Amino acid sequence: MNPDPEHPLRLFIRKLDGIAALGDDARQAIEQLPITVRTLTSRHDIVQLGDRPSQCCLILAGWACRYMLLDQGRRQILSFHMPGDIPDLLSLHLGVMDHSLCTVGPATVAFVSHKSVRDLTARFPALAAMLWRETLVDASTFRGWMVGIGRRSATERVAHLFCELYVRQQALQLASDWRCSVPFTQTDLADALGLTNVHVNRVIRDLRKDGLATLRTGELVIHKWQELVALAEFDAVYLHLNAHETPAEV
Amino acid sequence: MNPDPEHPLRLFIRKLDGIAALGDDARQAIEQLPITVRTLTSRHDIVQLGDRPSQCCLILAGWACRYMLLDQGRRQILSFHMPGDIPDLLSLHLGVMDHSLCTVGPATVAFVSHKSVRDLTARFPALAAMLWRETLVDASTFRGWMVGIGRRSATERVAHLFCELYVRQQALQLASDWRCSVPFTQTDLADALGLTNVHVNRVIRDLRKDGLATLRTGELVIHKWQELVALAEFDAVYLHLNAHETPAEV
């Protein structure tokens, strides 16, 4: 049976296939996963802190973000997620959610029961390894963000996030020509970067004034990639996008 | 064959056994892992950014920390690790190290080849799941730290780290009586919290003055646990210490 180019999980399959060649049988098993597809509105909580999910959610279209709240309305966004991601895969092995997950803009997601995933990983240990790897890349991205929030200036942080968002979307063939979609409010960006929306606004203005990048109505345009990379000290290793960096023996 | 109470990996085995009952065969397989034990001096880099390790390191005694450097000597410490941890387990599935790992104070570590670990996880899928879970707890700790660095005040951050260090050591039966070991310099703490050593020093002084906690010559004494927890908004879920929170079906 040939790959189904219209299958809802095709982006996910393509991503796994980029890590290591996916056998036909594994691919078919994924295509036959029982899924429930839902279209969600913006700001819809998919899972919340304290939940004990019995399913995972795979993003098919749109964006999601993980976040945590503190008192006085303080919020920290922990990560942004794009099509092909399974942001709550961790619930497969950790009983309780330690954070929440919500859509950013309207999004389409596929729900897969933990049981189905467990069956799949039991049948295809190589697939289990790929999913494990996905969660490790996730962790690596947290480390990248931690360095930024802890040790970079506001301008460096914004520049760094711009670089990351472009590179990640480019890897999924969702961006090219130094343009990509950034459908977040400036408050979202601020909560991701550990800043205030007011300050993020000023930084974006300065980046525009300096001709490095422009962010307007959900679209990011990068004018001077090299300068932006240098300013942010951006190095994409932490995103682990290159399949060939994976140990050969896997 | 009964468990060997003197085996160097006993702490690691005890930790896994706390997640889910470890079968005798799996336990014996771990005890028979070929390991190389080394005692390292303080500030010794175990793996560095850019390395492509072919082995993992399991901490037997002492502390280690992960860190990343930026220009102008800026450093962000990403995590602290204690006996039983395998801080570079991620190298099993990610080819390239995206950060460095070094000892904090003298430490004893056991090196295990990736090959041995792969053999083990192939033979015992349940063990693979436990190791996967370990890396997920790791990621959860990063999220916990991110919230602190991004959204907590300096005092809240220090208080939060004190709570975490005590709870984690207590879980390993390395602490009790509101006292535990914190063998880091104030500069280490600052680099972990996204602050400067000078400011950390002032915060510690204030916490001492307010009678909440005292940190002196490597020992932390907590005087008012409840107040410290309240000040830090500390909630230990993110450490996933309780085995019974693990999904039953695993």
Added chain:
DNA sequence: CGACACATTGACCAGACTCAAAGCTAGTGG
């Protein structure tokens, strides 16, 4: 005793925050 690393304190500074007001923009409903 001397050297070194770490802790502590003071004085001053600045990057980012707060508060508040005004301008946009995309939807919505009449």
Added chain:
DNA sequence: CCACTAGCTTTGAGTCTGGTCAATGTGTCG
């Protein structure tokens, strides 16, 4: 089709938390 609204963006003025720089204190180890 336009007025209205709600949410988001932009800007200014003033403040403050935490940073910088520099000096002094403390403790440990050879």
